Each structure stands twice: as structure tokens, then as C-alpha cells.
Amino acid sequence: MAVRTPLLRYSTNSEDFFLKAECLQPIGSFKLRGAYNKIATLTNAERKRGVIAHSSGNHAQGVAFAARALGVRATIVVPGDIPAIKLEATKGLGADVVLVGNASADRIAKAEELAAQHGWVPVPPYNDLKIIAGQGTIGLEILEDLAGVEVILAPVSGGGLISGIATAIKLMDPKVKVIGVEPELAADAQASLRKGERVTFPAEQVTRTIADGLRTSPVGEIPFLHIKQYVDDIVTVSEDEIRQAMRAILTANRIVAEPSGAVATAAFLYHRDKLPPARKTVAVVSGGNVAPAMLAGILEKTN
Numbered sequence: 001m002a003v004r005t006p007l008l009r010y011s012t013n014s015e016d017f018f019l020k021a022e023c024l025q026p027i028g029s030f031k032l033r034g035a036y037n038k039i040a041t042l043t044n045a046e047r048k049r050g051v052i053a054h055s056s057g058n059h060a061q062g063v064a065f066a067a068r069a070l071g072v073r074a075t076i077v078v079p080g081d082i083p084a085i086k087l088e089a090t091k092g093l094g095a096d097v098v099l100v101g102n103a104s105a106d107r108i109a110k111a112e113e114l115a116a117q118h119g120w121v122p123v124p125p126y127n128d129l130k131i132i133a134g135q136g137t138i139g140l141e142i143l144e145d146l147a148g149v150e151v152i153l154a155p156v157s158g159g160g161l162i163s164g165i166a167t168a169i170k171l172m173d174p175k176v177k178v179i180g181v182e183p184e185l186a187a188d189a190q191a192s193l194r195k196g197e198r199v200t201f202p203a204e205q206v207t208r209t210i211a212d213g214l215r216t217s218p219v220g221e222i223p224f225l226h227i228k229q230y231v232d233d234i235v236t237v238s239e240d241e242i243r244q245a246m247r248a249i250l251t252a253n254r255i256v257a258e259p260s261g262a263v264a265t266a267a268f269l270y271h272r273d274k275l276p277p278a279r280k281t282v283a284v285v286s287g288g289n290v291a292p293a294m295l296a297g298i299l300e301k302t303n
Contacts, residue, residue: 001036001069002026002137007145007282008253010265016280017268018149019253020142023261023288027089029213030135030286031055031062034160038123039133047072048148052120054078054107057086058213058287059125059258064093075109075120083212085291103203104158106214126160127220138163142282143172150278153264155286156180156189156234158216159223165284166230177276180227180234181267183209183242186218189227190234198224210239210294213260213287235274237266243298245269249285250299258290276286296299 005024010017022030039051050073053063053260067074074095078087079102091097098114100106115122124131138161142149154162164221166178182189186206190198198218208217219227227234239247242259245266249257257265264283267275275281 001066002033004141007142008255012250015278018280018282019249019255019265019286020138020282021255022138023255023257023285027061028057028289029058029062029261030138030161030284031058032065033137034131034134034164035059035062035123036066036069038128038130039063039070039072041130042121044252046121050074050118050120051123052077052111052113052115052118053123053125054202055125056213057082058289059092060095060097061086061093061289063123064090064095068094075114077111077114078109080294081207081212083289083291086289089289094199102207118251126158126216127222129222131160131275132164132223132226134164135161136168138284139165139168143169146280146282148276149176149280151177151179151280151281152284153179153181153267153275153281154284155162155214155260155263156182156190156219157214157260159189159219160256161284161286162231163223163226167226177232178230179267179275180231181263182234182236183211183263184236184238185209185213186211186214186217187236189219190236191233192219193227193231196228211259211263213258214263232276234274235267235271237263237271241266241270243301246298251296255285256288256290256295257285258287261285274283
């Protein structure tokens with residue numbers, strides 16, 4: 001269902017840098033991997049009950065796409081500030097949508113309420129082993145496609161993507177470093193890794209980041225166990241650096257990254273000193289679902 005996305009070379013003077021273009025998935029983000037893996041493994045009885053998910057946007061599309069392909073009814077709880085492009089895409093894929101407040105806790109609570117009320121099967125965005133395993137296939141593809149890769153950079157939100165990639169990588173080749181990347185405004189996973197326990201940032205702070213897909217706080221319980229064991233470090237980038245990275249990706253490789261999808265590249269371009277030295281580095285471009293008006297505004301501005 002998900003496609004094998006390409007590694008695109010982004011050349012620099014002294015190092016080889018590659019982009020793992022998950023923005024080229026059918027729904028425009030990596031989320032299809034985990035959502036399809038989860039729904040495909042449900043029993044026939046569970047599929048007949050229907051599924052319920054909560055999402056800030058891209059997981060909603062992944063669940064809707066996978067559910068439609070497998071003939072399963074899907075209901076998705078999303079925040080009121082979900083980008084219109086993601087909301088309309090989710091509806092267009094046939095899912096029922098429920099709007100709630102902007103905090104992660106709002107949509108989690110509503111999804112749990114609806115699951116209990118209707119008997120729908122939860123398809124979590126990140127706090128689930130089958131979701132994590134689905135996202136981990138990205139790491140396996142990178143290892144197969146790039147011999148000698150030394151560092152992999154991936155964005156962190158609820159933690160399903162980074163924990164899946166890190167687990168797959170470390171079990172196959174422990175020498176490869178896996179580094180998470182977050183916006184400075186939503187750096188709760190970095191704070192959690194430093195403290196050794198999950199830290200929650202206030203919704204009014206994390207919702208200020210342009211990277212709407214990375215506003216989840218705190219990181220999920222199951223992903224955090226994987227992060228503590230397998231992720232080498234988590235670094236942060238500024239809002240301005242995210243915008244600059246979006247422009248750089250489009251210029252260098254002719255692909256569109258949404259803000260959340262550009263953070264890993266921003267870390268390589270603007271914070272190389274915080275990263276392990278490497279001759280081959282990969283940044284995961286996790287999604288490309290950006291509103292045309294936002295993209296136009298970012299492209300208009302120069303440094």
C-alpha cells in the first residue's frame with residue numbers, strides 16, 4: 001500500500017547528504033506505513049466494528065486511505081486548527097471527521113470517548129507497536145539503499161516515526177547514529193530524553209510552531225521507551241530555519257516539504273556542529289502536505 005520512497009542526493013562540499021522523500025507517499029506523508037500496517041492486521045470482526053483515530057493531520061489521511069482500501073469505516077478526531085488541506089484530504093478519502101480543541105489531550109480524550117461509546121477499534125498515531133513497526137520500514141529501506149550510512153535525522157512528534165526508525169536501525173547496524181529533530185517551540189521530546197521521563201509542554205506554546213505535525217506533547221509512552229534505548233540525541237531548530245529548509249529542499253531537489261517535513265534537513269543545514277561527524281547522512285522528509293498559500297508566502301521571503 002505504501003510505496004518505497006527514493007533517497008535523493010543533496011550534495012554538499014565535503015559530505016554526501018540524502019533526503020528520504022516520504023512526501024512522495026500516496027497521501028503525502030510517512031503516516032500511511034503505520035496506519036496500513038495496523039488496520040491490515042485487524043481481525044475481520046474488528047474491521048466490521050470500524051476504526052477511530054486522533055491526529056493533527058497526516059495520520060488522519062493515512063488512516064482514511066488505509067481504511068478505504070481495506071473496506072473499513074473510519075472516524076478521525078482532529079484539532080480545530082488542522083490545516084485546511086489536510087482536513088479536506090481526510091474527508092475526501094471517506095473518513096468521518098470530528099473537530100475538537102487544539103491540545104493533544106483534547107483529541108485523545110474525544111477518541112477514547114467515541115471508542116468506548118461505539119466499540120470502534122483505536123488506531124493510534126504513535127503509541128502502538130504495530131504503528132511503530134510500520135514506520136520502522138523507513139529505516140530498513142535506508143539501510144538497503146545507502147551502504148555506509150552513518151547518521152539518520154528524523155522529526156519527532158508523538159515519537160512513532162523516530163522510535164520505529166531507531167529500533168530498526170539499531171537492531172540491524174548499531175553503529176549508525178539516529179538523531180531526532182524538533183522545533184524549539186515544541187522540544188518536549190528533547191526535554192524528556194534529557195530528564196529521563198516524559199515532559200509535557202503547554203499547548204499554547206507548541207501550537208505556535210509552524211510545524212503543525214510536530215505539535216503533539218508529550219511523546220507517547222511506548223515510543224519513549226524505544227527513544228530512551230535507541231535514539232542517540234535530539235536537537236532543535238528555529239522557526240526561521242524550518243522556513244529556510246523548505247526553500248532549500250525545493251530548490252535542491254524539486255520536492256515540496258511541509259514545515260514538519262523540513263525540520264530534519266534544517267538540522268543538517270544549520271546545526272551541523274550539533275550532529276555526529278559523518279560522510280553519509282540521511283534526513284527524513286516526513287511529509288509534503290503544505291497549504292499552497294503558506295508555501296507561496298514562505299517562498300516569497302528571502303533571508
